[in-house]
Amino acid sequence: MSAQDAAKLSFTIDGKEVKAEPGQTILQAAALAGIYIPHLCAMKGLSPWGSCRVCTVLVNGKPQAACTMPVAEGMIVENDTAELKDLRSSIVEMLFVEGNHFCMFCEKSGNCELQAMGYRLGMLQPRHDYMFPTRQVDASHPDVMLDHNRCILCARCIRASKELDGKNVFQFIHRGAHKRIGVDAAGGAGGTNLAVTDKAAEACPVGCIVKKRVGFAVPIGQRLYDTKPIGSHIEAGRAAKE
Amino acid sequence: MTDNASVSRQVCGNFGNDKGRLMDILIGVQAQAGCIAPEALDEIAKSLSMNRVEVESAATFYAFFSDKMRGRFVIRLCNDVIDQLQGADRVAAAFRAELGIEFGQTTADGLFSLAYTPCIGMSDQAPAVLINDRVVTKVSTDMVREIVQTLRTGKSLEHLKLTLGDGNNSHPLVRAMVNNNLRERGAVVFAPYTPGVALQRALSEQPVEIIKIIKASRLRGRGGAGFPTGMKWEFTRAAPGERKFVVCNADEGEPGTFKDRVILTEAPGLVFEGMTIAGYAVGASEGIVYLRGEYAYLLAYLEDVLAKRRAAGLLGRDILGKAGFKFDIRIQLGAGAYVCGEETALLSSCEGKAGNPKTRPPFPAQKGYLDMPTVINNVETHCAAARIVENGPSWFASMGTKASSGTKVFSVSGDCAQPGVYEIPFGITVQELLARVGATDTIAVQVGGASGRMIGPSEFGRQFCFDQLATGGSVMVFGKGRDPLAIAHGFMDFFVEESCGYCTPCRVGTRLLRERLGRFLEGRAEAADLDYLEKTSKVVKNASRCGLGQTAPNPILSTLQSFRSEYERCIKKNGTVFLPSFDPGKAVAVAAGIAGRASEHFGTKKGGVKA
Ligand SMILES: Cc1cc2nc3c(=O)[nH]c(=O)nc-3n(C[C@H](O)[C@H](O)[C@H](O)COP(=O)(O)O)c2cc1C
Numbered sequence A: 001m002s003a004q005d006a007a008k009l010s011f012t013i014d015g016k017e018v019k020a021e022p023g024q025t026i027l028q029a030a031a032l033a034g035i036y037i038p039h040l041c042a043m044k045g046l047s048p049w050g051s052c053r054v055c056t057v058l059v060n061g062k063p064q065a066a067c068t069m070p071v072a073e074g075m076i077v078e079n080d081t082a083e084l085k086d087l088r089s090s091i092v093e094m095l096f097v098e099g100n101h102f103c104m105f106c107e108k109s110g111n112c113e114l115q116a117m118g119y120r121l122g123m124l125q126p127r128h129d130y131m132f133p134t135r136q137v138d139a140s141h142p143d144v145m146l147d148h149n150r151c152i153l154c155a156r157c158i159r160a161s162k163e164l165d166g167k168n169v170f171q172f173i174h175r176g177a178h179k180r181i182g183v184d185a186a187g188g189a190g191g192t193n194l195a196v197t198d199k200a201a202e203a204c205p206v207g208c209i210v211k212k213r214v215g216f217a218v219p220i221g222q223r224l225y226d227t228k229p230i231g232s233h234i235e236a237g238r239a240a241k242e
Numbered sequence B: 001m002t003d004n005a006s007v008s009r010q011v012c013g014n015f016g017n018d019k020g021r022l023m024d025i026l027i028g029v030q031a032q033a034g035c036i037a038p039e040a041l042d043e044i045a046k047s048l049s050m051n052r053v054e055v056e057s058a059a060t061f062y063a064f065f066s067d068k069m070r071g072r073f074v075i076r077l078c079n080d081v082i083d084q085l086q087g088a089d090r091v092a093a094a095f096r097a098e099l100g101i102e103f104g105q106t107t108a109d110g111l112f113s114l115a116y117t118p119c120i121g122m123s124d125q126a127p128a129v130l131i132n133d134r135v136v137t138k139v140s141t142d143m144v145r146e147i148v149q150t151l152r153t154g155k156s157l158e159h160l161k162l163t164l165g166d167g168n169n170s171h172p173l174v175r176a177m178v179n180n181n182l183r184e185r186g187a188v189v190f191a192p193y194t195p196g197v198a199l200q201r202a203l204s205e206q207p208v209e210i211i212k213i214i215k216a217s218r219l220r221g222r223g224g225a226g227f228p229t230g231m232k233w234e235f236t237r238a239a240p241g242e243r244k245f246v247v248c249n250a251d252e253g254e255p256g257t258f259k260d261r262v263i264l265t266e267a268p269g270l271v272f273e274g275m276t277i278a279g280y281a282v283g284a285s286e287g288i289v290y291l292r293g294e295y296a297y298l299l300a301y302l303e304d305v306l307a308k309r310r311a312a313g314l315l316g317r318d319i320l321g322k323a324g325f326k327f328d329i330r331i332q333l334g335a336g337a338y339v340c341g342e343e344t345a346l347l348s349s350c351e352g353k354a355g356n357p358k359t360r361p362p363f364p365a366q367k368g369y370l371d372m373p374t375v376i377n378n379v380e381t382h383c384a385a386a387r388i389v390e391n392g393p394s395w396f397a398s399m400g401t402k403a404s405s406g407t408k409v410f411s412v413s414g415d416c417a418q419p420g421v422y423e424i425p426f427g428i429t430v431q432e433l434l435a436r437v438g439a440t441d442t443i444a445v446q447v448g449g450a451s452g453r454m455i456g457p458s459e460f461g462r463q464f465c466f467d468q469l470a471t472g473g474s475v476m477v478f479g480k481g482r483d484p485l486a487i488a489h490g491f492m493d494f495f496v497e498e499s500c501g502y503c504t505p506c507r508v509g510t511r512l513l514r515e516r517l518g519r520f521l522e523g524r525a526e527a528a529d530l531d532y533l534e535k536t537s538k539v540v541k542n543a544s545r546c547g548l549g550q551t552a553p554n555p556i557l558s559t560l561q562s563f564r565s566e567y568e569r570c571i572k573k574n575g576t577v578f579l580p581s582f583d584p585g586k587a588v589a590v591a592a593g594i595a596g597r598a599s600e601h602f603g604t605k606k607g608g609v610k611a
């Protein structure tokens, strides 16, 4: 065993041993080991958040969010089980019915993490009833558009603006079913200091924050998840190691 | 009309333009300007050097804040399940008729606004309303008429003829129409109290000894979760931090719970003494009481008790002559959010933010208020801790059961002759308690509030204690003729309203569950809906981020267990349901609104609690 391995702690995911540094989350350690744990609100380079709950795993039999739960020596993590797949699918279906997602008209289709997650989890049609909410579109910014119909409240834009751009363009406003993304100006995103080059303009996993005038630059059918399921780059890492 | 911008500037100034005090600033602006308007957000952001959207985030989170001008008198009718069973609907109708407005509206003369609010901690004297920060209890339709007539003439709230309640409710600084309904005093919380005795004893020991004493008493938290208090204090003492804090959770938002209200009214000194002892034990010199906004009527009185304790050397520097030991307490008011009773949401709120829970771990004992080690305990837990130090751990442990030592203060409401507060040793059975409160023909008992469990008569032989029927104090009694499913639906309304919305399963799942349960009440349910309720409840329970979502499906899960036949009875037997989710009544509601008359075929039905 190398000196570096000695500093690491060890735990298992679905029976496979995984080495990790203290302070890492289960999600981070799993990704480095080439194990994909489905996730939406977690994003590399942003602080853990824990809102979508798609990454729910069992830790020593207890449900926990893999993206916020720190690793500990000897913990037993269950990830790829039929029950968890069903739980995750139920949650993803909740996100679908909560907003208005008409993929065939959406610029994000094919690059959308929510859509790709639906495919990966084998979702055909949501088991939940559609809510068809009335939501706004904010087109006030010259270069970026916000279509709240597709927002899944993952807060990636909030964190990216704060942590990567050094700004504070986004924040949640209201609560519960009325919670939504607010922007740092009374009249919409156009009044904020959001720039099209901001990391926050890239961080959205769905078709809520989209850049203007670049739509359909890559044709449908040739997009990220059109060819490979979401998570395959992580699993490819494992395959390369093995 | 006072203008929002200048009021905002002035209020910010009063709090030293400290953004950590944003809650108090928003409360002040709302009270003085009648709303927190867009200009106020700009002005507050400027004064506190914050981003506007951060101010908006907090200002739009709490039910007591409004961006639209509210009336001089904001009337909030409690629509908790118990209040509904005791005639809240009649009171609502009377207010509507007297004022000529609907709930959510303000009268044209700018005098009155009407709103619903969840449990305000008065279930023992329901139906109750809040008018600004005044409580009016046992409201009748006659009283509604009188209240509106008095206030309409331009008189202030002082002119309402309200009978003052017993005990300190009649204290000059309280003057509330609230009764204690303190039916049984036990040996711990409501025994006679002499200020300083417990504290003196504490200060004669080393701090670590105090923690040993609390551990030996086997005291567990009274707020609901039942975590061992001594361990919590030990973790906080051991955690590194330049500052440490002791917080008292007086948010008391769990429906049907009102015992902390009575403790704060009759034994506030004991609460503060317990907090001070906790401060000494863990090495903290600052304390915060998080008092729910609904209890603002107690604020001046509690501030006065604190001032007297400072004057008596029980707070401040060199407390009781102990060189170097300092401790003081401030009161943080909430503004209408049940989730702020959850300890990490409470901390967010104290920090001046929206009341979203924080990610755990780290736990408050490691990183709490301002990221510093923080002890959070319920009001009653602080009282018990002080008594344990005063009378010794074995005295305390000799009461109650092995795993649940001491007494518990119960809040009993609903269908019984003597609703009120009972301090009784742990271990009493449901049957025994029902007999003491004068309940007959009881068909169901809700143990632990909306987030607890509904049990039927087959479980009435069980004991109240942590390993059988755990409760933070709420015991709601339901008699013959009550509908368990309608009650469960009322609780789901509560969770939908109070979810913070941070995480998917709770934000979306609570609404889906309520809708599906509603189908049973409306006779639209199919057999498959039982399975849906069970499965989706489990998803919400297992995947939610905090205790609110993790317990929100309990009304459904526990009635599925105890009252399954009620569900089965409601399943549509004959007739083909093509698409159960499709409610023709709702579908034509908009059109009916435009036409100005209800549909003859599909009048909208609503599942609510039937009295
Ligand atoms: C949604 C929610 C609401 C809560 N409300 C309260 C409350 O009003 N008062 C309280 O003491 N604890 C409440 N709790 C429990 C607290 O999070 C915490 O466990 C408690 O204050 C710890 O004090 P204790 O150990 O003395 O009970 C609530 C928990 C949740 C999840």
Ligand code: SF4
Pocket: A100, A101, A102, A103, A104, A106, A107, A108, A109, A110, A112, A113, A114, A115, A150, A206, A207, A208
């Ligand atoms: S955001 Fe994603 S899931 Fe929603 S409509 Fe667009 S592609 Fe579909």
Ligand code: SF4
Pocket: A150, A151, A152, A153, A154, A155, A156, A157, A158, A181, A203, A204, A205, A206, A208, A209
């Ligand atoms: S706008 Fe996009 S990134 Fe921001 S919360 Fe919504 S879905 Fe997430």
Ligand code: SF4
Pocket: B339, B357, B498, B499, B500, B501, B502, B503, B504, B506, B507, B544, B545, B546, B547, B548, B549, B550
């Ligand atoms: S469970 Fe989630 S949405 Fe519900 S109150 Fe807790 S954090 Fe908020």
Ligand code: FES
Pocket: A038, A039, A040, A041, A042, A049, A050, A051, A052, A053, A054, A055, A056, A065, A066, A067, A068
């Ligand atoms: S990825 Fe873990 S909660 Fe969203």
